[in-house]
Amino acid sequence: MKHYVGQSIPKVDSHAIISGRALYTDDIALRYKDVLEVKLLRSPHAHAKIKDIDISKALKTPGVVAIYTHHDVPDIRYTGAGQTYPEPSPYDKLILEDTVRYVGDEVAIIVAETPRSAERAMKKIKVKYEVLDAVLDLKTAVDHPVKVHNYDPHFNIPPSIGGMDVSRNIVGEIHTKFGRDMDEVLAESDIILNESYDTQAQAQSMMETFGSYCYMDEQNRIVIISSTQVPFHIKRQVSRALGIPYHRVRVIKPRVGGGFGAKQTIVTDFFAAFVTMKTGRACKLILDRSETGAATNSRHAMHLDVQLAATKDGIIQGLALKSISDQGAYGTHAWTTLGLVGEKSLPLYNRLQAASFDAKVVYTNKMAAGAFRGYGATQGSFAVESTVNTLAKRLGMDPIELRLKNIVHEGEKTLAYNKNILSCSLDRCIERGKKLINWDEYYPYKKIDDKTVLSVGMSVSMQGSGIAELDTSTVEVKLSEDGDYIMYMSPTDVGTGADTILQQMAAEVLRTSLSNITAVIADTDLTPYDPGSYASSGTYVTGGAVVRACEDLIQQIIEVAAVEMEEAKEHLYVEKNKVRCTMNNKTLSIKELAIKNTAGSGRRNLTGVGSFGSPTSPPPYMTGFALIKIDLDTGQTNVEKYVAIVDCGTVINPNLAKIQVEGGIVQGIGLALYEDIKYSQKGAIATNNFMQYRLPVREDIGEIVVEFIESNEPSGPFGAKSIGEIVINTPTSAINAAIENVTGRAIHSLPMTAEKIYWALQGKEM
Amino acid sequence: MKIRLTINGKLHETKISPSDMLIDIVRKLGYTGTKRGCDTTNCGLCTVLVDDKPILSCSYPAYRADEKAVTTIEGVQAEATILGGLLAMEGSDQCGFCTPGLLMNTIAMKRELGYPDDETIKHYLAGNLCRCTGYEGQMRAIKKYLEVTK
Numbered sequence A: 001m002k003h004y005v006g007q008s009i010p011k012v013d014s015h016a017i018i019s020g021r022a023l024y025t026d027d028i029a030l031r032y033k034d035v036l037e038v039k040l041l042r043s044p045h046a047h048a049k050i051k052d053i054d055i056s057k058a059l060k061t062p063g064v065v066a067i068y069t070h071h072d073v074p075d076i077r078y079t080g081a082g083q084t085y086p087e088p089s090p091y092d093k094l095i096l097e098d099t100v101r102y103v104g105d106e107v108a109i110i111v112a113e114t115p116r117s118a119e120r121a122m123k124k125i126k127v128k129y130e131v132l133d134a135v136l137d138l139k140t141a142v143d144h145p146v147k148v149h150n151y152d153p154h155f156n157i158p159p160s161i162g163g164m165d166v167s168r169n170i171v172g173e174i175h176t177k178f179g180r181d182m183d184e185v186l187a188e189s190d191i192i193l194n195e196s197y198d199t200q201a202q203a204q205s206m207m208e209t210f211g212s213y214c215y216m217d218e219q220n221r222i223v224i225i226s227s228t229q230v231p232f233h234i235k236r237q238v239s240r241a242l243g244i245p246y247h248r249v250r251v252i253k254p255r256v257g258g259g260f261g262a263k264q265t266i267v268t269d270f271f272a273a274f275v276t277m278k279t280g281r282a283c284k285l286i287l288d289r290s291e292t293g294a295a296t297n298s299r300h301a302m303h304l305d306v307q308l309a310a311t312k313d314g315i316i317q318g319l320a321l322k323s324i325s326d327q328g329a330y331g332t333h334a335w336t337t338l339g340l341v342g343e344k345s346l347p348l349y350n351r352l353q354a355a356s357f358d359a360k361v362v363y364t365n366k367m368a369a370g371a372f373r374g375y376g377a378t379q380g381s382f383a384v385e386s387t388v389n390t391l392a393k394r395l396g397m398d399p400i401e402l403r404l405k406n407i408v409h410e411g412e413k414t415l416a417y418n419k420n421i422l423s424c425s426l427d428r429c430i431e432r433g434k435k436l437i438n439w440d441e442y443y444p445y446k447k448i449d450d451k452t453v454l455s456v457g458m459s460v461s462m463q464g465s466g467i468a469e470l471d472t473s474t475v476e477v478k479l480s481e482d483g484d485y486i487m488y489m490s491p492t493d494v495g496t497g498a499d500t501i502l503q504q505m506a507a508e509v510l511r512t513s514l515s516n517i518t519a520v521i522a523d524t525d526l527t528p529y530d531p532g533s534y535a536s537s538g539t540y541v542t543g544g545a546v547v548r549a550c551e552d553l554i555q556q557i558i559e560v561a562a563v564e565m566e567e568a569k570e571h572l573y574v575e576k577n578k579v580r581c582t583m584n585n586k587t588l589s590i591k592e593l594a595i596k597n598t599a600g601s602g603r604r605n606l607t608g609v610g611s612f613g614s615p616t617s618p619p620p621y622m623t624g625f626a627l628i629k630i631d632l633d634t635g636q637t638n639v640e641k642y643v644a645i646v647d648c649g650t651v652i653n654p655n656l657a658k659i660q661v662e663g664g665i666v667q668g669i670g671l672a673l674y675e676d677i678k679y680s681q682k683g684a685i686a687t688n689n690f691m692q693y694r695l696p697v698r699e700d701i702g703e704i705v706v707e708f709i710e711s712n713e714p715s716g717p718f719g720a721k722s723i724g725e726i727v728i729n730t731p732t733s734a735i736n737a738a739i740e741n742v743t744g745r746a747i748h749s750l751p752m753t754a755e756k757i758y759w760a761l762q763g764k765e766m
Numbered sequence B: 001m002k003i004r005l006t007i008n009g010k011l012h013e014t015k016i017s018p019s020d021m022l023i024d025i026v027r028k029l030g031y032t033g034t035k036r037g038c039d040t041t042n043c044g045l046c047t048v049l050v051d052d053k054p055i056l057s058c059s060y061p062a063y064r065a066d067e068k069a070v071t072t073i074e075g076v077q078a079e080a081t082i083l084g085g086l087l088a089m090e091g092s093d094q095c096g097f098c099t100p101g102l103l104m105n106t107i108a109m110k111r112e113l114g115y116p117d118d119e120t121i122k123h124y125l126a127g128n129l130c131r132c133t134g135y136e137g138q139m140r141a142i143k144k145y146l147e148v149t150k
Helices: A014-019 A025-029 A115-123 A182-187 A231-242 A269-279 A289-294 A334-343 A377-395 A399-406 A426-436 A498-510 A538-565 A590-597 A654-673 A730-743 A754-761 B022-028 B077-089 B099-113 B118-124 B136-148
Strands: A036-042 A048-054 A064-068 A106-112 A126-131 A170-179 A191-199 A211-216 A222-226 A249-252 A283-286 A301-310 A316-328 A354-363 A417-420 A445-449 A452-462 A473-479 A485-489 A517-521 A572-575 A578-581 A587-589 A607-612 A621-631 A637-647 A703-708 B002-007 B010-015 B047-050 B053-056 B069-071
Touching: A014 B077, A014 B099, A025 A211, A025 A222, A025 A283, A036 A115, A036 A269, A048 A106, A064 A115, A064 A269, A106 A115, A106 A269, A170 A334, A182 A301, A182 A316, A182 A354, A191 A377, A211 A269, A222 A231, A222 A269, A231 A249, A231 A269, A269 A283, A301 A377, A316 A334, A316 A377, A334 A354, A334 A377, A377 A399, A377 A452, A377 A730, A399 A426, A399 A452, A426 A452, A426 A621, A426 A637, A426 A703, A445 A730, A452 A730, A473 A538, A473 A590, A485 A498, A485 A538, A498 A517, A498 A538, A538 A572, A538 A578, A538 A587, A538 A590, A538 A607, A578 A590, A587 A590, A621 A730, A621 A754, A637 A654, A637 A730, A654 A703, A654 A730, A654 B136, A730 A754, B022 B047, B047 B099, B053 B099, B077 B099, B077 B136, B099 B118, B099 B136, B118 B136
Parallel strands: A036 A283, A222 A249, A316 A354, A485 A517, A637 A703, B002 B069
Antiparallel strands: A036 A106, A048 A126, A064 A106, A170 A354, A191 A301, A211 A222, A211 A283, A301 A316, A445 A452, A452 A621, A473 A485, A473 A607, A572 A578, A578 A587, A621 A637, B002 B010, B047 B053, B047 B069
16 A cells, blocks of 8 residues: 555645745855855847957946956857756857857856945946847748857767758757658548647746855865756756866755746856856856846747648548747757657657658747747647647547547557557546536537637647656665665755655655655755756656665665564565564564664665666656637637646646646646747847736636546556646647637637737638 | 834844845845845735735835834744645645745735635735746635635
8 A cells, every 4th residue: 555655745845935944046145144246247239249348447346356258268168958968959158258149148247245336337347249130030040141150069969960050050950750651641631731830939937037156165166056957967067168177066956946947957057156266255146037038048939830631530641740940049958849849749649651850940149948848849739739620620520539539549659659658548538628628518619698709629748758768867765873764866846846756755665754754855966866857857767766766775674684583585574664574473673773783893874776767758648628718809818717637647746746737737828828028129038027028827817627547657656657847738729729619710829819819700810 | 324124023223225125135134035036026926014014025115114014924934834834735835936925915915805705816916926836726725724714
């Protein structure tokens, strides 16, 4: 019987959070005296060459300690992308450079005793720019006369595979084909759709902005406390960028106020670590909201083309997906995000005979794109699912029936994902969702009065669980000298509850109580390597390591107990902090065992070690159903109810899993209806605060119904898969389908604003 | 310039600059439960009570707090334990960065309105943004809080 897995246990950090005692990066920095303030002067131009920087007046500002420009920094290019080495993102960034490539790019580092001194000094820096033409549209980026990068950056993926060609503004290309020849399949099909879509840049908008607090330790090493998802990748890239040995950097993750992928890119740490290296002093760099909104990273905006071929009875035989992705000025997560556009949308359909994915990601003079929950899958999902819904319309077929005819099932191998699907309850998820949304009552729509219509739409989605063949996590668990457990691990809990569910798993394997486990977490000096919290890896990858480490320790405990108890180890098992014998009633308390085993020669602190990296990335599946209300006079659209039925394998903590779903659905609704990073004509982001950037608020949200239909993933810890990312994918296409039911035409660009819906109601497309 | 204010009942006399906002002062004085989110009065993270009324300390000049009584999350621990405990029971404390501001405004709401209905709650707390939870788990907790404190 399971005691902890499957229980809705409150987060282990709850007490600190709800009392206001939880310490985030800036809270820690505030506890120390003489911490230098770091501010960054940023480019007002989308593309310019710095001709001259005069810092002489600025340096005389009282309280200023130092000002650094491109003359002062190492000439070593790096990537801010927090990815496993060798990073599949080009090394195309210097800490400071004589060329600026987007509005917001860093020009100078100002270091002062107080923030006000730094701000005053910043205003006195005189920069002469030679303003250059800029590339501001992803559709004209390839072969644009302006090159965003005028040199050959190092890229760990050779051009023959990754397709990088900076002379054409191409960061990378992907071309994949599955199955038969597409033209043959098209010729055999009754209906062919060609649909195009545009998706917008979306801001992650985690509540805590980016920030680093940095100091020099007693051994002259740089310690970075960072609001991050990737401590170990910071250590590697910062030591690279500063030109110092890897071991001279230590990274510690405190409480982090959200990330959603944004903090899988290393932003502030390079500057703060550079300042501490140069001055030898503690410093902090905490970005404000406008910098976070305009000078960090966002979701990739994309253009997507879908060609779909089907038979008249609704068998989807061919899917060709093309995409062009706007990387912005620096190549963080360029190529990998692109890959997921196809990888996580095409394998949902398993009657395919031909599938293909052709895509490019291009440099522009805009803020760099990076990681954001869904990571390309979200964009691919919107395009493919919207097209499948349009197919249902053209065929006069219920989209649920169309899905059930075509989707992947447990035990199958799919055309576009050449691995066996060992766990999948998607068909049952769809049946359940249909019931909970009252599909038959609202499909295709229900007129309430002359100006109000209710309608429903649905879609399906998949993601992955960790990165196959790449993510590897190691966990250590020690039996203390007093019989409790200390677990050393590096999940990077940014608020999801990863620390908690991993300790639930440990308590389950160790057959002990949660309070008997202490966790030391995410400190590159103390805890074993883990790539960090991204790619939906926490539960599956780190969880896999937790289970193995605890099993290893249990084995060691039993071996020691066998000697102590003079019983065969095959007859011993652990339950409730005791080793018990199945042959008689003999027990030995683990406390007693631990005390004995840490005194005397030949004795030792028992420590279990476990690692996990998977050859597969088992997809979680889900379906989303939207019930929307459209005002026919204005196009104003609200989501009245959203039903999400999820297969994430075994649910480790139902409450925490449910919150992941609810939060993801609401981010997806924001993406669908109003969130949008907007630029001025000159390339400056106009939506760099929460007044201009429209986030979903409490009053926007109708009812959200979440259920899980568990499957059992044999490769996952306790049968678990992932939950974190998939949950953002369905709202865009499900809402679009509901709009299409009313207007007769789908919307082809995100966000689907009231204005676009109004014009669709008038029979026109914007 | 100098101001004199109480924070959670403790008297502080402190030097400020005219452009300091109240959030700068409370955080500098060690009350770091109050979080900075947007600096444009849009997110609610920095909510504190000034003379028992909720205000957004990111845009409230520190000078205005002279001779006033400021309450931060550190000063409402009894209420925060109950309400925060209910948030935790729903798993809706999540990253926790918006939690202090939400707790402060919910406590202010209860003191002001007693036991409002769902629509009133959503309206009163509309300015408290949260990017993790989708608000649903928070609503479940807040409704339970109003129930158990009746």
